[in-house]
Ligand code: PAN
C-alpha cells in the first residue's frame with residue numbers, strides 16, 4: 001500500500017532518510033548550506049523501498065518523498081546518481097506535489113522534465129538522474145528499476161550535475177552550473 005498523501009509505503013523493507021548533514025557538497029552554495037545546517041539538520045528526503053534479491057530479472061519499487069525547502073536559492077533535491085550497472089533504466093510516476101527530473105549523460109547532454117501528479121517519466125539507460133522539489137508541499141513519486149542496477153553516487157558527488165534548479169524572484173529557473181560538461185571518461189564505466 002502506498003499512501004499518496006504522505007508517500008509512506010507499507011510494508012516496506014527499508015527506509016532511507018537523508019538529512020542536510022548527509023548532503024555536504026551537493027548544493028551549489030556552500031556558505032548557504034553551512035548556514036542552514038547550523039540552524040537545523042533538516043530532513044530533506046526519505047525513500048521507502050522494497051528489497052528483493054539483487055539479481056537480474058527482479059525489480060525494486062520504492063517511493064521517494066522530497067520535502068519542500070531551499071539551500072540559498074536552490075531547491076531541496078536528491079543527491080543524484082548513475083546506476084552502477086550503467087545499461088539499466090528506471091520509471092518514475094509522480095503521485096503528489098511538483099518537481100523536476102534532471103537528467104544528464106556522460107556525452108554532455110542534459111535535460112530537465114516537469115513532474116506532477118500523474119506524470120510518468122522514463123530514465124533511459126546511461127543517464128544520471130536527480131529529482132528536485134519545486135513546490136510548496138512534499139513531492140512524492142514512485143520509482144521502479146532493475147534490482148541489480150546498484151547506485152553510483154561518486155560520479156555526481158565529484159563534480160555535481162550540469163543543471164541547477166533555483167528559485168529567483170518567485171520563479172523556478174533552470175541554469176547551467178559552473179560545470180559545463182563531464183570530465184573525459186567520467187561515468188563511462
Ligand atoms: C530513486 C532514488 C531516490 C533517492 O529511488 O534512489 O529518489 O535519490 P538518490 O538515490 O539520488 O539519493 C532511484 O532513482 N533509484 O534508482
Ligand code: ZN
Pocket residue numbers: 081083090129145
Ligand atoms: Zn535510479
